[in-house]
Amino acid sequence: MSDEPEFGKVVVFGVGLIGGSFALGLKATEQVDEVVGFGRSLATLKQALDLGIIDRVGANAGQEVADADLVLIASPVGQMPEIMARIAPYLGAQTVVTDGGSTKMDVVASAREHFGDKIGQFVPAHPIAGAENSGAAAARADLYREKKVVLTPLPENTVLNVARVRSAWEWCGAQVHELSPSAHDRIFAAVSHLPHLLSFALVYDLAVREDCDQFFSYAASGFRDFSRISASHPEMWRDICLANRQALLEELDRYRAHLDVLRDALDKGDGDVLERTFDVARKARRDWAEGKVK
Known part of the structure; x- marks a missing residue:
């Protein structure tokens, strides 16, 4: 020093x-x-x-x-x-x-x-x-x-x-x-802004139901981990989402497409599609958590 x-x-x-x-x-x-x-x-x-x-x-x-x-x-x-x-x-x-x-x-x-x-x-x-x-x-x-x-x-x-x-x-x-500024916004739309948007949406969906107290009373660690970021500052995240809306819309559309695939698999009872998707996600998440992705 x-x-x-x-x-x-x-x-x-x-x-x-x-x-x-x-x-x-x-x-x-x-x-x-x-x-x-x-x-x-x-x-x-x-x-x-x-x-x-x-x-x-x-x-x-x-x-x-x-x-x-x-x-x-x-x-x-x-x-x-x-x-x-x-x-x-x-x-x-x-x-x-x-x-x-x-x-x-x-x-x-x-x-x-x-x-x-x-x-x-x-x-x-x-x-x-x-x-x-x-x-x-x-x-x-x-x-x-x-x-x-x-x-x-x-x-x-x-x-x-x-x-x-x-x-x-x-x-x-x-x-x-x-x-670069453009690369930054593209990357963080996917790994930060979209997760916040999804977390806010899930908690909002439960919060506006008439029997919301019953849902929240049974929520445990999975819900706690996924919903943690929905406690973030609303004004700040409103500004972030609007400021990066084009990149965020692109990521949201990609996510919705994957959700449609999973919904179709559920509707058809196709466990293979579900398991393959879950397996890829599990491996990627573990590699990141173990520091294999820098």
Whole structure:
């Protein structure tokens, strides 16, 4: 560890699970002098201050980002364009901006619109370390330890700016990878956004039934594991699904096609089709769980 912290001042928009854990991760490794927080709720900001996540509550966004080393936009993706518009005119020449959004094509489009010729100062990122709980109280310093963070660098980014963002996440303990924005959105539509949509749909289907209490009273570990992510933040996942809707629609159509195959097999009593499908899924899931798929 160096004697001097790598980052003097870090400004975080959104001090909940993602932004708060980022701040705590840098603080735990003593790689930041000061963290300034912004958010929609004064109560959340006060909680973040009391928990030591931030050192100050920001009052003037333009003034704070002008001399910041690093800015993290950790709000729901639907709120990012407004934040970008607020800070773009005031960015210091050496200030690097990144984000924690779960979609990238829409975030990059907004960044290009609002940052203009400063787009090289924006390095998109996505930490793969969410949880069903949200808010400042859910933040923790080790959230990103041994977790993946995906950077989707832009052609305008300098090597130094990408390295600074990479370094920040690595100080938080993350394993940093790179994808293009389009590849990112295609992949995460399948392995993140679709599972959330399905989990929300299943729990909703049960919740609106007249005898829902009876169903929930008999639900056990299988339901608990599958439905865990339906406890995630509704606003955040609304924004994610809409932002990545084209890729998500494609994945949903593929999934529906597989469901139709299984439904047909059930209707015909075709156990061979069911078993073959289950066997492929079982092997793939075990290989992934055992670390055979990197």
